[in-house]
Amino acid sequence: WGTSCSVTAASLAPTPCLAHGAQPWAWLQFSQSGQPKDYALPNASWSQGMLNLYNEFVEKSKDGTWKRIPSYRLMLPLLTPEHPCPFTHPDLMKLEGEKMSKDTRLFLRSLDEEGLGFEYVMFLNPSEKRMVTVYQPGPYLEGHPGFAHGGSTAAIIDSTIGGCAIFVAGRVMTANLSIDFKNPIPLGSVVLVDGKVNRMEGRKVFLSCQVWSADGQTLHAEATALFIHKPVG
Numbered sequence: 001w002g003t004s005c006s007v008t009a010a011s012l013a014p015t016p017c018l019a020h021g022a023q024p025w026a027w028l029q030f031s032q033s034g035q036p037k038d039y040a041l042p043n044a045s046w047s048q049g050m051l052n053l054y055n056e057f058v059e060k061s062k063d064g065t066w067k068r069i070p071s072y073r074l075m076l077p078l079l080t081p082e083h084p085c086p087f088t089h090p091d092l093m094k095l096e097g098e099k100m101s102k103d104t105r106l107f108l109r110s111l112d113e114e115g116l117g118f119e120y121v122m123f124l125n126p127s128e129k130r131m132v133t134v135y136q137p138g139p140y141l142e143g144h145p146g147f148a149h150g151g152s153t154a155a156i157i158d159s160t161i162g163g164c165a166i167f168v169a170g171r172v173m174t175a176n177l178s179i180d181f182k183n184p185i186p187l188g189s190v191v192l193v194d195g196k197v198n199r200m201e202g203r204k205v206f207l208s209c210q211v212w213s214a215d216g217q218t219l220h221a222e223a224t225a226l227f228i229h230k231p232v233g
Ligand SMILES: CCCCCCCC/C=C\CCCCCCCC(=O)SCCNC(=O)CCNC(=O)[C@H](O)C(C)(C)COP(=O)(O)OP(=O)(O)OC[C@H]1O[C@@H](n2cnc3c(N)ncnc32)[C@H](O)[C@@H]1OP(=O)(O)O
Pocket: 069, 075, 076, 077, 078, 091, 092, 095, 096, 158, 159, 160, 162, 163, 166, 173, 174, 175, 176, 203, 204, 226, 228, 230
């Protein structure tokens, strides 16, 4: 979490965390291994198009160029062999420990049923300072009939570039997000949210993002953003 990205394959590998069982964060849906449930893995609601893009990026991850980012129901720090438990992880204790509640959920992971809201998986390319999200908006994100609400598109853009900025710069907050909505996104379709850090000036992190249809033929939205680094304490 310093000023440069230090993500390694090892830091993204699942490691067992049995110490905290299913309490007190039972809603995280712990897996049998004792790990909190990772939502960035295929489920029955994913369309073939979503699976195809997911598999494409998993393939690209084999040489370490891209890394799949695990996704839980709260903003958990990445687990490392030294710190295999998210709830005793020093970053979490340091950054969020005192504010954590048993009753909160990350906005984009708030629905219980698969496929109704945000289905997504993020892949990070550390050397390009780029994050790509494979995203399938579900029926509960409707705005105009049959299309995703613009606010839901803003949320997935914010999270994609927010995640990218976190990996590159550490703890940041969105100061500005400007979006041009170019073409509506059909509910149930699959899009690629492609964001990257363009430059950093002191505490300021400037990013841009484009949302493309899976076939690359339709530009749904493009955005620019400013995130501000917030040092701990
Ligand atoms: C525990 C580990 C976790 C690990 C996770 C791993 C997995 C990652 C994967 C996925 C993650 C998903 C990620 C989700 C992301 C969600 C993001 C959000 O939704 S954030 C909520 C919405 N944003 C707010 O609520 C901010 C509210 N605003 C503020 O708090 C402040 O205004 C803040 C922090 C933005 C800036 O406040 P100041 O007091 O720190 O700094 P000042 O001095 O005001 O600004 C610094 C510089 O920036 C400029 N600036 C500030 N705001 C600006 C603006 N809107 N436009 C242009 N410039 C601005 C200023 O002019 C100043 O510039 P000069 O240094 O003077 O050159």
